[in-house]
Amino acid sequence: MQSRFRPLLFRRKFHIFSKPQQNQSPILIQPNLVSRFRNNHNQAQNPTDCNEDHEFMRSPIPNTSEYLAMNAKALEIQDLLKRTNGNEIEQALTRLKLTLNEDLMLNVLRRHRSDWKPAYIFFNWVCNASGYSPGTGSYNEILDILGRMKRFNEVHQLLDEMSKRDKSLINERTYGIVVNRYAAAHKIEEATEFFYKRIQFGLDLDLVAFQTLLISLCRYKHVEAAEFLFHSKGNEFRHNIKTMNIILNGWCVLGSLREAKRFWNDIVTSRFKPDRFTYGIFINSLTKAGKISTAVKLFQAMWAKGCTPDVAICNCIIDGLCFKKRIPEALEIFQEMNEKDCSPNAATYNSLIKHLCKIQRTEKVNELLTEMTRKGGDCSPNARTYGYLLNAAKKPDEVVKIMERMEGNGCKMMGDTYNLILRLFMGWGDDKRVGSTWVEMERNGLGPDQRSYTIMVHGLYEKGRLGEAMVYYNKMVSKGMVAEPRTRLLVDAIKIKLKDGVQKSEQNI
Known part of the structure; x- marks a missing residue:
């Protein structure tokens, strides 16, 4: 496989400053060359599910009286941070005589995901003046907020503070957040350096951590750097199909079918057998490149080779067929899924609903929506389902009805949903509803x-x-x-x- 590796990579001078161990040589990657994830590498295990948000999942909080009281207190703190002058915030917070815990801290911080200054002021007040010591969850949340806004000096200060206070505060999620934010800011050297700093924080330099680094680089289009790392560190971190899937997925996410084909051929000719996820990744790349007929052939070849497609791969084919206006064929595969013990999920229905909304097949949309509600579970309508319905709305009253249906089905609003509604009301010139949407979004901690x-x-x-x-x-x-x-x-x-x-x-x- 090494001999098949593209010579272009070897002709370039690369430069990444790593922190090598005793008998390691530095990795060199040139800066100018060079889709968060669940459980460190689940994105690589199933990158075909392109409709998923790769942010870290947050556990739902029960709607209890205790939670409601905590939520009200968090809203009070949010209002205080919003209206109080920077020099007076600490005194105002002290006067509140708060009983702090992790849930309250996380609630307040998440209300300021896109506004780092008040979040950082509040966090510093907690650390320095409140008498409460934040836990790993709160540190991770503020690190993510600061990293999102590219405040890396503050990120470094917090990491030093965590390390001095208790190294166990820095866990795998901390590492995932920081390396992901470095990659998002195109700081490839820093991301790689942080990988080697794991030793300083009491974390192992293991394969999963290396895969996390590769996933982050690939997600933010630094696939060439990720592939170079993959090859250059092959002796230290033995290649396996999961790691190869990460690189293949990176080229696919980048939209480079040519490079994806090259790496697919590398996998096929290697000692590793393509697994379900390898097929899924490449099928996804083919459909996105408009090669749906080729994708369908590969999909059929999976069955012939005894590699059963999962629901994510079926969804990819269905979405690709719908995009090419081959909706009858998509509906055929949809019907066959149950027969072949591959139950549809919400993403399956969403693909069909999205395209049926575009051609105004209202009756079929309502039929599928009713079926989703009846089945429940993995088939329950979600924010994406209602987003497609909202996009098809023609007037404000339709939006209101869709929101009522959404609330009735217990589907919580998301930031993207609020932004979609905001755009619709702005387009229709409904200033009153624009204002109410803005206020509600702000009060729910989902923006602006x-x-x-x-x-x-x-x-x-x-x-x-x-x-x-x-x-x-x-x-x-x-x-x-x-x-x-x-x-x-x-x-x-x-x-x-x-x-x-x-x-x-x-x-x-």
Whole structure:
């Protein structure tokens, strides 16, 4: 397999500063060259489920009186952090005489996922003035918030503090969060360095941790660097099909079918036998590249070779067929799934509903939705299901009905759902519902995030309300959020128009 490895990688000078052990040589990767995950490497085990959010899953909290009281207290703290001047926050928090615990801390921090300053102020107050010592969960949450906003100096300070206080505070999730945020910020050297720092934190340099590093690099498009690490560290971390699946998935997520085919051939000619996930990854890549007929052939070949496709692979084929408007074929596979002991799940139904909504097959959509509700369990409608229904809505009243149905089925709102509703109401010019959606999103700790502000800036601009658009933009920037290039261009245009408007007013005077 080594001889088949692309010579291009070897011709380039790579440079990553690792922390080698006694008889290890540094890894070299050039910086300019060079889809969070469950249980460290589950994403690599089943990367075909492309509809899943790879953020760390959070345990649901029961709706008890104790929780409601804690939630109310968290909301009080959130309001205090929002309205109080920075110099007075610590005194105001002290006056609240809080009884702190991990649940309350996590509740407060999660309300500020997109606003690192108040979250960091609150966390520092807890550490320095409250008398309470945060646990690993709270440290991990604030590390994730800071990493998301690229506040790596603060991340380093917290890691040093955790290490000095108790090394056991730093666990596998801490490592996963930090290495993932480094990769997201395209800090490949730092991500690799942090892998070798595991020893300092009392963690082993094991295969799972190495796979976590590769997953993070691949997720943020640094697949070439990940593949180089994969080959260069082959003696230290023995290759297996799971690790190879990570690299294959990286090329597929990057959208490079050519490289995916090359690495698929490397796997096929290696001593490792492609498993279900290998097939699933490559089928996913083929469908995304529009090669649905080839994907279907490979799907059928799986059955012939005794490698039974799972529901994720079936979902991939169904979605690919629907995208190509081959919905009758997709419905045939959907019907065959039960016959072949491969029960559909919510993602299966969602793929069909998404495309049926686009062609306004309302009756079939309602039939599938009713079936999902009746089956329950893994088939229950989720936020994505209702998102497709919302996207197909034509007027505000339809949105309200869908939200009521969503609430009736016990499906909780998510940040993306709020942003979708916000965009719809903005497009229809329903200012009252825009305002109520914004307030509800904020009170539930699900935003506003960078996407929310972007929706408001662009929506207000389209309606000619330039001053209001600038207010939202300035607030977004003040919270440390980075505007998208298209938003910055829009803001430049707004400034020119506002300046021209002022000049014309002065001339008229």
